[in-house]
Amino acid sequence: MPKKVVSIVVFPGSNCDRDLDIAVQKYMNVNTELVWHDDPNIKNQEMIFIPGGFSFGDYLRSGALATKSPAMKEVIRLSKKGVPIIGICNGFQILTECKLLDGALIDNCKRLFICKENFVKIENKNTPFTKNIHKNVVQFPIAHAQGRFYTSEDNLKRLEDNNQIVFKYSSRDGKINKSENPNGSMNNIAGIINKNKNILGLMPHPERAVNFSEDNDGISFFRGLQNLL
Amino acid sequence: MNLRKLLKMIYRVYINFKKGILDPEAEAIKRTIDSMGYKTIKNISKGKFFDIEISSSKNTLGDLEKISSDLLSNPIIENFKIIKK
Numbered sequence: 001m002p003k004k005v006v007s008i009v010v011f012p013g014s015n016c017d018r019d020l021d022i023a024v025q026k027y028m029n030v031n032t033e034l035v036w037h038d039d040p041n042i043k044n045q046e047m048i049f050i051p052g053g054f055s056f057g058d059y060l061r062s063g064a065l066a067t068k069s070p071a072m073k074e075v076i077r078l079s080k081k082g083v084p085i086i087g088i089c090n091g092f093q094i095l096t097e098c099k100l101l102d103g104a105l106i107d108n109c110k111r112l113f114i115c116k117e118n119f120v121k122i123e124n125k126n127t128p129f130t131k132n133i134h135k136n137v138v139q140f141p142i143a144h145a146q147g148r149f150y151t152s153e154d155n156l157k158r159l160e161d162n163n164q165i166v167f168k169y170s171s172r173d174g175k176i177n178k179s180e181n182p183n184g185s186m187n188n189i190a191g192i193i194n195k196n197k198n199i200l201g202l203m204p205h206p207e208r209a210v211n212f213s214e215d216n217d218g219i220s221f222f223r224g225l226q227n228l229l
Numbered sequence: 230m231n232l233r234k235l236l237k238m239i240y241r242v243y244i245n246f247k248k249g250i251l252d253p254e255a256e257a258i259k260r261t262i263d264s265m266g267y268k269t270i271k272n273i274s275k276g277k278f279f280d281i282e283i284s285s286s287k288n289t290l291g292d293l294e295k296i297s298s299d300l301l302s303n304p305i306i307e308n309f310k311i312i313k314k
Contacts, residue, residue: 061303068300097303104305111253150250150306184251 004030004229005044008051009071011037016052016088016207023207024049027222030229040070046229047084048075050091052143052205062105062146063093072098084128084228085199089144092191092201101194101201102159103151105144109184113145118182120190120204121170124163127193129200132224137174138217140204142182142190147203149185149192156186167191167202238283239314240293244302245276280314 006024010017021032033044037055042048056065066072072094079085079100087095095101108114121137122130151159159165167190171180181188183203191202209218246252255275262270279301283289293311302309 060301064300064303104303106250106306107253109251109253111257152305 004046005033006030006047006049006229007033007035007042007044008049009035009037009042009069009075010051011053011055011066011069013055013057014051014053014090016090016205019205020049020051020088020207023210023218023222027210027219028226028229035071037066037069037071040074042071042074042078045078045083047086047225048078050075050085050087050094051207052089052091055090055094058090058146061093061097063090063095063097066090066094067098076100079194079199082196082198084225086129086225087199087201088207089147089203089205092203093146095199095201100199101192102155102164103149103186103189103192105146105203106148106150107146108144108148108182111145113143114147114182115143116141116182118142118190118204119170119172119174119180120167121174121176122166123168124166124193126163127166127197127200128228129193129225130166132227133217133220135217135220137170137172138206138221139209140206140217140221141208142204143208144183144203147183147185149189149203151186159189159192160187162195164192164195165189166193166200167204238286238289240281240283240289241312241314242279242281242293242297242301243276243310243312244278244297244307245274247306247308250306 093105168188169190170176176188193200206218206221209216255273259273297309
């Protein structure tokens with residue numbers, strides 16, 4: 001049987017598309033198609049990834065200009081049909097700017113670009129994206145300057161009430177507190193899903209946590225996504 | 230001022246953070262001003278503006294409002310204001 005094909009949308013300034021491509025092919029056992037941002041057609045609709053990087057140079061706000069790309073218009077249309085969509089780092093920023101996910105990702109509270117390994121607690125394992133990850137706390141690198149999750153108090157409550165908060169920055173043993181919050185995100189939020197549970201956005205980079213050993217947590221993240229295909 | 234300049238239709242769109250959102254850049258600038266010895270500066274907020282020249286006055290404000298809310302600002306974190314220059 002031929003392998004399934006998932007799509008990765010690439011923008012001018014994306015720089016995690018190749019890492020993602022390698023991780024997805026290797027651990028999801030699929031082929032990939034890289035879709036250039038000005039292509040209004042996305043042929044392979046099994047699953048769509050929006051990779052990290054600096055789309056359009058992060059001009060205006062991170063992710064803002066990418067929202068108007070023809071490929072993103074198609075992503076928005078397909079998202080309403082239930083196609084699984086995952087945005088990582090800049091991809092998460094693009095999905096919030098498209099309003100496919102709640103909130104905004106703004107300057108880190110200390111205004112530094114943060115690049116380090118971070119522990120992330122899986123707050124909700126009852127999602128198609130996380131149900132196959134065996135650990136409760138995973139280690140994914142983060143690399144961003146605008147990763148501080150912000151939303152209104154009402155929206156935050158809604159996210160919590162609907163169990164839409166999927167990942168939170170934590171200690172190694174899963175404790176959530178201010179000292180484990182690298183960027184000042186509200187309630188340590190590192191990743192959320194939409195209400196229909198087909199769109200995931202996260203700031204940490206699972207595709208950068210696959211290289212060093214079979215224990216790397218990115219591997220179980222991508223393997224776990226196979227059930228969505 | 231020459232006539233051509235007078236006839237130009239330019240609008241300015243101001244964008245700033247909504248109240249209560251921490252702006253670390255404005256905070257850092259405020260701290261630097263404090264360190265310069267100025268004692269009377271209480272608070273600083275930062276914003277940006279776009280000068281937009283248009284070619285027709287038809288639907289201008291409606292279009293500018295849409296552009297401002299749909300692209301130039303993010304309504305979750307920012308306010309915008311349009312003025313004619």
